[in-house]
Amino acid sequence: NAGVTQTPKFRVLKTGQSMTLLCAQDMNHEYMYWYRQDPGMGLRLIHYSVGEGTTAKGEVPDGYNVSRLKKQNFLLGLESAAPSQTSVYFCASSLSGKLFFGSGTQLSVL
Amino acid sequence: GQQVMQIPQYQHVQEGEDFTTYCNSSTTLSNIQWYKQRPGGHPVFLIQLVKSGEVKKQKRLTFQFGEAKKNSSLHITATQTTDVGTYFCAGPSMEYGNKLVFGAGTILRVKS
Numbered sequence: 001n002a003g004v005t006q007t008p009k010f011r012v013l014k015t016g017q018s019m020t021l022l023c024a025q026d027m028n029h030e031y032m033y034w035y036r037q038d039p040g041m042g043l044r045l046i047h048y049s050v051g052e053g054t055t056a057k058g059e060v061p062d063g064y065n066v067s068r069l070k071k072q073n074f075l076l077g078l079e080s081a082a083p084s085q086t087s088v089y090f091c092a093s094s095l096s097g098k099l100f101f102g103s104g105t106q107l108s109v110l
Numbered sequence: 111g112q113q114v115m116q117i118p119q120y121q122h123v124q125e126g127e128d129f130t131t132y133c134n135s136s137t138t139l140s141n142i143q144w145y146k147q148r149p150g151g152h153p154v155f156l157i158q159l160v161k162s163g164e165v166k167k168q169k170r171l172t173f174q175f176g177e178a179k180k181n182s183s184l185h186i187t188a189t190q191t192t193d194v195g196t197y198f199c200a201g202p203s204m205e206y207g208n209k210l211v212f213g214a215g216t217i218l219r220v221k222s
Binding site: 101 | 116119141143145151152153154155158198200202206207209210211212213214215
């Protein structure tokens with residue numbers, strides 16, 4: 001039982017490049033989330049999903065897209081990366097409101 | 111929109127001293143959760159408080175939910191080096207489908 005798995009763990013992009021972050025959970029949770037963490041700003045909700053095939057915007061959705069084609073997977077895409085998207089990205093899933101986080105992806109955009 | 115604020119942003123204590131972090135919401139919360147993130151790690155769930163005035167203890171950690179359900183605190187008695195990390199409070203936001211909105215966190219450092 002791996003819990004929540006994020007790939008990759010580290011990535012460096014050039015401005016304008018695109019990439020997809022993958023999140024997978026094996027706990028059969030309905031709800032999944034993407035947060036970003038920046039110094040002094042805590043965790044900010046980017047997008048979330050309440051079930052397969054559904055997505056919704058969070059606090060800071062601009063510049064990101066998401067997809068939940070399968071219940072166990074939640075993908076976060078950056079179509080044209082910007083330096084402001086340099087951050088640590090955490091995926092989470094939840095059961096009864098309690099969040100289970102992945103180990104994070106450290107993304108740098110140069 | 112709803113805001114969740116935490117103070118202090120940073121605290122450095124001597125091992126054995128007590129530590130408290132405070133969380134305040136701009137709106138009434140149905141519940142509040144606390145998470146701990148060790149340096150280089152990911153947030154881990156500690157506890158959820160639901161009732162007005164609720165107090166819960168986990169060994170040296172004491173969690174309180176205010177009577178008005180707009181504030182909360184986490185108190186650690188006699189800190190140890192294992193308590194080092196960032197402590198976050200989080201509350202559901204009606205603006206985002208009752209999904210959790212986090213405070214900025216309090217970074218705790220413990221001098222041994």
